Amino acid sequence: MTKRTPIRFIINPTSGPKSRVDVPACIQKHLDLAFFEHEIVFTEYAGHATQLAQEAAAAACKIVVAVGGDGTVNEVAQGLLYTDTALGILPKGSGNGLARHLEVPMKIEGALQVLNQGHIRTIDSGHINKHPFFTTAGIGFDAYISSVFAGNKKRGLQTYLELVLKEVLTYKHQTVKASINGNELDTDCYVMAFANAAQYGNNAYVAPMADIQDGLLDVCLVRQMDLIKALHLSYSMLTRQLANEDSAEYFQTKHVQVKTEEPMLFHADGEFKGKSTSFEVHVEPQSLKVVTPL
């Protein structure tokens, strides 16, 4: 009898909206058990998923599946960077940006079928001040929202949107010096988003043209905000269009440096990471294997 392929599921029990789906039972029912030898583990604390993924990669596990939102996907993927072990995703968050970009089905049965098909691609990752990200990172308004959201007891899309609406016109831009593709830019910065994937999650497209395998990050710079820009940007993001140049500018690059006078907040994959006056952001091309639909 041929040996079955090892696959480890890492479940974040705290991820996403409350759901009645019994994930271990679905895995048992829909995973191809003749092909896979599976193991299910649960995270016990923030950061645990990286360790659980690293252990699996060191033991030559073929696929490690993140069961959670983009925070869990980020932690698992960090443990798999530059290994032969591929990341799989069972989306269970409220945004699911990487899963949506890769067209992994949002329903668990469909996502398990993608694992059964076992089609593997290699994608880029981004790094902001040494923190890896796979979907987006950013400084300014989006990081501010992630910092407030992190301290919120209530989670989910509705809470997130309420927070954005409350803060969008009161958050103030700052002055930054940015170096992008050798061009020096002295500019106001309301938000500077670095996109490896095209969307933040929830099909909100911050960089509609971003290609996750092109060895480049797509940078979206919004210098200042007002009501008209806020409406235009929301419409563009939700209809997967580039915003007009009064509202946003877009660049493609391998490396960005940003210096700020006052410390600015930053996030990686929606997780608040702290503040700094200096940012180094770069792409690591072809650094992560992922299981995707054909």
Ligand SMILES: Nc1ncnc2c1ncn2[C@@H]1O[C@H](COP(=O)(O)OP(=O)(O)OP(=O)(O)O)[C@@H](O)[C@H]1O
């Ligand atoms: N057992 C655990 N207890 C507490 N926190 C955990 C545990 N396991 C993982 N975490 C943390 O939970 C955070 C949120 O995870 P994740 O993004 O997957 O869910 P979510 O925030 O509900 O989803 P979304 O980002 O889509 O709203 C991660 O940053 C991770 O560090």
